[in-house]
Amino acid sequence: MKEILGVEHLSVTYTDGNRRIPAVNDVSFTVDEGEIIAIAGESGCGKSTLITAILQLLSPDIADITGSIRLNGQDLASVDPELLRRMRWTDISLVPQSAMNALNPIMSIEEQMKRIMAAHGTMPTTRDLDKRIDETLVMVNIQPRYKKLYPFELSGGMRQRVAIALALMLHPKLVVMDEPTTGLDVIVQRGILMEIRRLQKELGFAVCLVSHDMSLLIELAHTIYVMYAGRVIESGPSREIYRTPKHPYTQGLIACFPPLQGSRKVLEGIPGSPPDLGQLPPGCAFQPRCTQCLDICLAEIPVLEKVSSSRAVACHLYPSQLTSNTGESTYDRIS
Numbered sequence: 102m103k104e105i106l107g108v109e110h111l112s113v114t115y116t117d118g119n120r121r122i123p124a125v126n127d128v129s130f131t132v133d134e135g136e137i138i139a140i141a142g143e144s145g146c147g148k149s150t151l152i153t154a155i156l157q158l159l160s161p162d163i164a165d166i167t168g169s170i171r172l173n174g175q176d177l178a179s180v181d182p183e184l185l186r187r188m189r190w191t192d193i194s195l196v197p198q199s200a201m202n203a204l205n206p207i208m209s210i211e212e213q214m215k216r217i218m219a220a221h222g223t224m225p226t227t228r229d230l231d232k233r234i235d236e237t238l239v240m241v242n243i244q245p246r247y248k249k250l251y252p253f254e255l256s257g258g259m260r261q262r263v264a265i266a267l268a269l270m271l272h273p274k275l276v277v278m279d280e281p282t283t284g285l286d287v288i289v290q291r292g293i294l295m296e297i298r299r300l301q302k303e304l305g306f307a308v309c310l311v312s313h314d315m316s317l318l319i320e321l322a323h324t325i326y327v328m329y330a331g332r333v334i335e336s337g338p339s340r341e342i343y344r345t346p347k348h349p350y351t352q353g354l355i356a357c358f359p360p361l362q363g364s365r366k367v368l369e370g371i372p373g374s375p376p377d378l379g380q381l382p383p384g385c386a387f388q389p390r391c392t393q394c395l396d397i398c399l400a401e402i403p404v405l406e407k408v409s410s411s412r413a414v415a416c417h418l419y420p421s422q423l424t425s426n427t428g429e430s431t432y433d434r435i436s
């Protein structure tokens with residue numbers, strides 16, 4: 102499969118006055134053509150920071166960024182701003198965390214769609230343009246007559262559909278969606294997700310989907326990356342992660358969300374909340390909330406290591422391949 106996005110050792114540190122806040126720490130992943138990958142994790146784990154850094158939307162005044170980002174094989178750091186502007190919407194597009202952020206409150210839906218087309222030099226005849234706008238709206242299940250309306254005249258679910266329509270307008274190869282259904286009621290969420298899945302199958306674009314809702318991600322994504330306190334702490338095929346989550350945090354996240362299908366079960370939350378990224382606890386950032394904490398967890402940050410050909414986990418409960426080959430545990434090695 103051809104790679105569309107390649108993120109390598111990406112770190113983002115906010116510089117907020119004297120405080121340095123490491124919001125993303127050494128994150129690497131790839132997205133291939135037509136693949137759906139998910140970034141999972143509770144609020145405050147650095148997911149939106151990761152996405153905004155990938156889209157080159159973070160100003161150097163507020164954050165230091167290291168590592169590399171390739172889009173269609175091109176290193177984004179070396180792409181000139183004009184080309185980068187053109188790549189947004191046409192190669193990679195974003196559905197931001199709140200649909201209101203994607204939409205201009207003082208412009209009708211139609212005007213906003215025309216603007217995007219015009220900004221990218223694709224200005225077909227008026228008839229073709231109208232047709233394209235109508236088709237795009239129909240694609241996300243919005244009747245074309247609604248195009249005359251303004252964002253405030255639409256329901257939350259419809260606004261989100263419009264935000265998705267804008268992102269799909271120029272047929273990008275990769276659509277990044279940051280919590281596309283958070284804040285909407287469950288029935289509307291479900292409708293939008295089914296739509297994303299249908300569109301993805303029809304049009305074949307790749308998706309990078311960000312959410313804290315594991316059951317949703319397991320249903321939609323091929324591959325999941327679970328983030329905690331700015332780091333990827335587990336990754337692998339979504340079905341495998343669902344069946345055998347390894348990291349105690351992943352286990353907790355899965356237990357927090359009801360499966361979209363199947364029987365009801367009692368949900369257990371994870372006690373506590375993610376740490377302040379400016380004041381991380383020593384050792385593993387999850388240790389204060391972990392029920393399976395070892396002594397080493399208080400002292401050493403676990404690194405993300407492969408536990409099989411397709412899965413990786415950053416947790417001291419799973420000694421690395423290297424040490425398990427010698428029969429020596431990680432703890433023995435370090436202490």
Ligand SMILES: Nc1ncnc2c1ncn2[C@@H]1O[C@H](COP(=O)(O)OP(=O)(O)O)[C@@H](O)[C@H]1O
Pocket residue numbers: 115116117122124142143144145146147148149150151163377378379
């Ligand atoms: N503009 C900013 N300036 C300083 N710190 C920020 C800024 N934006 C986010 N952060 C820090 O990064 C953390 C992660 O935020 P975010 O990436 O939005 O996480 P998520 O999307 O997973 O909820 C926040 O808790 C905050 O500490």
Ligand SMILES: [Mg+2]
Pocket residue numbers: 148149150198279280
């Ligand atoms: Mg976010």
